[in-house]
Amino acid sequence: MLELAEVAVARRGEIVAHVSAAAELGDAQRTRLTEILTRIYGHPVTVQMQIEPKLLGGLAISVGDEVIDGTLSSRLAAAENQLPD
Known part of the structure; x- marks a missing residue:
């Protein structure tokens, strides 16, 4: 049903x-x-x-195939990847 709503909005x-x-x-x-x-x-x-408590804070925005991820969870994951093993 969501796809039908998106078609109506696009029109x-x-x-x-x-x-x-x-x-x-x-x-x-x-x-x-x-x-x-x-x-x-x-x-x-x-x-x-859409509410997703696991994001911890911030927003993730998806428009078409473009994604803007400004969530706290993604920033923490990126920081964790920068830590030495």
Whole structure:
């Protein structure tokens, strides 16, 4: 059913951004995120939220085949990889 919704959104000239966060965003945060993504992509953006507590903090944003990973869990994993064995 999600794919059908994405087709409908695309027909209206909008873009779907799949956003994962550790906790629910407030209304002001969600509005600001939508405004920023709309400015970046040059088209109206519909945000589909998914809550994933394992992310610890930050956001992971997926638009089409582009992924922006600003989560705390990915930063911790990257830092761990930099530590000597």
